[in-house]
Amino acid sequence: MKREIPLILTAVVGLTFVVQFFIPHYPLGFMADMFSDWFSIVAACAIWLGALNLLKISLNKVYKKEKDWFFAIVTIISFLVIVIAGFFFSGGRRFQEPGTNFDWLYINVYSPLSATMFAMLAFYVASASYRAFRARNAQATILLLAAFVVMVGRTPFSDWLSNLLFMPEGWQISNLSNIIMNFFNVAGQRAIMIGISLGLISTALRIILGIERTYLGGD
Amino acid sequence: MFMPKKILLSAFFVIILPLVVWLVHGLPGQQSISYPPYDLTAISTPGDTAGSIALNWFSLDGDNQSAESFPDYRILRSGRAEGPFEEIGIVAFATPRATPNSRQYRDSAVETGNSYFYKVSCLVDGSSVESNAAGPIVPVAQTAGEKLAVIEDVILFPPTQLRAFDSPNDDGHSISIEWKISPNDVFRGAKFSGYDIHRSNVPEGPYELIGDVTGGVSDPGRGVKIFTDGNNVQDGKEYYYYVNARWDGQIAGSGVVGPVVAGQQWFHTGRGVSLILLGILIFSILFYINQAKSGKELFIRKIAGLEAVDEAVGRATEMGKKVFYVPGTQDMDNVQTIAGLTILARVAKLTAEYETRLEVPVSRSLVMVSAREVVKESYLNAGRPDYYNDDMVYYLTDDQFGYAAGVDGLVVRQKPATIFYQGAFYAESLILAETGNSIGAIQIAGTAMPAQLPFFVAACDYTLIGEELFAASAYLSREPKLLGSLKGQDIGGKLVFLSLAIIFIVMITLLQKHGISGEMIRVFEVH
Numbered sequence: 001m002k003r004e005i006p007l008i009l010t011a012v013v014g015l016t017f018v019v020q021f022f023i024p025h026y027p028l029g030f031m032a033d034m035f036s037d038w039f040s041i042v043a044a045c046a047i048w049l050g051a052l053n054l055l056k057i058s059l060n061k062v063y064k065k066e067k068d069w070f071f072a073i074v075t076i077i078s079f080l081v082i083v084i085a086g087f088f089f090s091g092g093r094r095f096q097e098p099g100t101n102f103d104w105l106y107i108n109v110y111s112p113l114s115a116t117m118f119a120m121l122a123f124y125v126a127s128a129s130y131r132a133f134r135a136r137n138a139q140a141t142i143l144l145l146a147a148f149v150v151m152v153g154r155t156p157f158s159d160w161l162s163n164l165l166f167m168p169e170g171w172q173i174s175n176l177s178n179i180i181m182n183f184f185n186v187a188g189q190r191a192i193m194i195g196i197s198l199g200l201i202s203t204a205l206r207i208i209l210g211i212e213r214t215y216l217g218g219d
Numbered sequence: 220m221f222m223p224k225k226i227l228l229s230a231f232f233v234i235i236l237p238l239v240v241w242l243v244h245g246l247p248g249q250q251s252i253s254y255p256p257y258d259l260t261a262i263s264t265p266g267d268t269a270g271s272i273a274l275n276w277f278s279l280d281g282d283n284q285s286a287e288s289f290p291d292y293r294i295l296r297s298g299r300a301e302g303p304f305e306e307i308g309i310v311a312f313a314t315p316r317a318t319p320n321s322r323q324y325r326d327s328a329v330e331t332g333n334s335y336f337y338k339v340s341c342l343v344d345g346s347s348v349e350s351n352a353a354g355p356i357v358p359v360a361q362t363a364g365e366k367l368a369v370i371e372d373v374i375l376f377p378p379t380q381l382r383a384f385d386s387p388n389d390d391g392h393s394i395s396i397e398w399k400i401s402p403n404d405v406f407r408g409a410k411f412s413g414y415d416i417h418r419s420n421v422p423e424g425p426y427e428l429i430g431d432v433t434g435g436v437s438d439p440g441r442g443v444k445i446f447t448d449g450n451n452v453q454d455g456k457e458y459y460y461y462v463n464a465r466w467d468g469q470i471a472g473s474g475v476v477g478p479v480v481a482g483q484q485w486f487h488t489g490r491g492v493s494l495i496l497l498g499i500l501i502f503s504i505l506f507y508i509n510q511a512k513s514g515k516e517l518f519i520r521k522i523a524g525l526e527a528v529d530e531a532v533g534r535a536t537e538m539g540k541k542v543f544y545v546p547g548t549q550d551m552d553n554v555q556t557i558a559g560l561t562i563l564a565r566v567a568k569l570t571a572e573y574e575t576r577l578e579v580p581v582s583r584s585l586v587m588v589s590a591r592e593v594v595k596e597s598y599l600n601a602g603r604p605d606y607y608n609d610d611m612v613y614y615l616t617d618d619q620f621g622y623a624a625g626v627d628g629l630v631v632r633q634k635p636a637t638i639f640y641q642g643a644f645y646a647e648s649l650i651l652a653e654t655g656n657s658i659g660a661i662q663i664a665g666t667a668m669p670a671q672l673p674f675f676v677a678a679c680d681y682t683l684i685g686e687e688l689f690a691a692s693a694y695l696s697r698e699p700k701l702l703g704s705l706k707g708q709d710i711g712g713k714l715v716f717l718s719l720a721i722i723f724i725v726m727i728t729l730l731q732k733h734g735i736s737g738e739m740i741r742v743f744e745v746h
Contacts, residue, residue: 025483029390050584050614117620124653132677192685196667198712199689211700214561
């Protein structure tokens with residue numbers, strides 16, 4: 001039964017969502033909404049599993065003085081500070097409102113750190129592009145040229161360059177950039193999207209029918 | 220030298236086909252010249268106690284520029300729809316305009332009780348362009364009263380063609396209302412402040428305000444504004460509606476529509492095509508599962524990223540370093556995460572066999588629990604349950620960039636030999652993959668997020684592109700049922716769907732070429 005009950009639950013919930021997509025009549029839509037709510041409740045309760053696991057692993061590291069245990073101390077202190085500030089020093093249920101200690105930590109500590117990580121993406125894009133656009137062979141050279149046209153075409157500089165090169169009406173770099181993006185890029189993207197959609201449906205079907213069960217802990 | 224078949228096929232789909240589509244759509248620089256319809260509207264002037272008729276129409280191209288050479292609009296009137304129409308006035312370029320792109324004219328030389336038809340004419344490139352005929356309009360002398368609007372220089376026209384109907388394809392409790400927007404509701408018309416929607420259970424009222432919307436159209440194709448009333452609507456009960464347009468202190472109301480009754484539908488009519496396609500896919504998958512079960516050999520093409528899994532784990536073993544497995548940042552309700560866990564099962568089995576250390580940092584508690592079960596089972600299957608430890612799979616944080624920072628820190632400090640990224644990723648994909656690349660780890664990524672694929676391709680050694688991620692389970696396990704479903708997906712999906720897609724494209728193109736459109740083409744629309 002350890003395997004059967006999860007499989008039955010998966011099949012019932014999965015089929016409800018599929019049937020509800022085609023039959024909007026009550027109670028299918030209601031059931032689908034209810035299952036979504038259940039998932040949210042289970043996920044919200046499960047957050048404690050994760051949080052306690054994080055604390056346990058970090059405390060273990062500090063206790064055993066494992067390598068890089070200092071970072072575990074930072075994790076523990078950060079965790080405790082935000083939890084204590086949120087639960088006990090931020091006005092109870094109104095902890096998310098502006099002006100609370102929790103809000104102060106969110107605005108002044110969490111947001112800048114998060115923004116810093118996101119901003120680093122620019123440098124990573126530059127280094128990845130540098131590697132990807134090296135003209136090592138014919139295909140990479142085509143990629144490089146296409147990327148050059150698209151990037152230049154998206155800047156005001158492209159019109160100036162097009163005029164300098166006496167490019168005819170309709171063949172300016174900005175226009176070529178749009179053509180690459182609207183036709184060649186869209187064609188490739190849609191091919192991938194169709195494949196993804198088919199794979200997604202097929203995998204969902206395998207899970208609903210119980211053919212795919214690896215996620216339950218078996219193969 | 221012969222070009223490989225794969226390159227020729229790729230060239231066809233990626234270069235030649237889009238090139239043909241692009242050429243069919245038109246060469247660059249070719250632009251059609253079109254004149255907007257006048258869209259002439261006529262109403263009995265609100266607030267005019269003497270009785271008059273107000274006209275409104277959208278300006279022609281050129282009328283909104285500074286060139287004063289634009290010819291005058293000629294206002295034509297008749298007592299009958301078929302004419303003859305006689306000129307009763309002109310609106311010159313210099314005449315102050317009602318809104319940035321519309322014009323108005325008020326005909327006071329009318330008799331109350333008579334009906335009139337109107338047209339507007341203008342000379343464009345030497346030929347006369349005439350508007351639609353608006354009418355019949357009967358001027359009504361408004362009686363003075365408290366609620367009588369003051370006649371302004373610009374007259375507010377009400378929304379027209381108001382229609383209320385049960386919202387289609389839903390589970391009831393909803394009524395859709397649509398109307399053709401007021402002619403005063405134009406782009407840059409800053410004085411226009413939107414529409415108020417009123418509802419009652421009886422036509423004579425009283426009506427209550429149930430919502431308001433800003434100006435502009437919701438459906439540009441039909442030029443209508445749509446509002447969905449889900450405000451305590453009871454199925455089976457009759458409702459009446461009217462809509463007020465608001466402009467600079469003036470209010471113009473539409474006529475009342477109704478009764479309309481909300482109800483629920485048994486089938487979503489916009490999803491018939493999806494149902495047929497799903498049926499084909501299911502049939503094909505079940506057919507090939509049956510074939511596989513009966514022992515028939517099924518050919519599955521090689522997937523380089525999955526072939527490299529053994530090599531990648533082997534490399535970590537040789538180097539005596541760890542294997543990192545990152546199952547994405549989404550929860551267990553995402554199919555990509557589940558697909559990622561099936562690959563984790565294979566990786567965990569290999570690390571158990573090779574006695575290599577495995578670490579799985581996750582960003583969702585439920586994924587942590589599931590991943591632990593998967594890894595535990597794999598170690599058991601490999602005959603090394605003693606090597607399994609719950610702490611191999613651990614939680615970091617739900618936060619996207621917090622998780623990226625956490626994994627990056629672990630990667631930089633522990634320098635694993637191999638990193639797998641399998642699941643759903645967003646902006647953190649490149650941050651993770653570039654950090655892994657910087658320490659020289661062999662990286663195998665797989666995701667079905669199209670926007671993240673280029674990043675993984677640029678930064679990783681192997682990438683499972685979209686559907687390959689979903690094929691991994693069958694490919695790695697070689698179980699007949701799974702292989703059959705994979706084959707069914709390929710045949711039923713790609714072959715049948717793409718053949719149908721090409722047939723439909725040709726059909727729609729031919730239908731449009733021969734001027735057949737509208738309802739016939741809508742049959743093929745998928746919602």
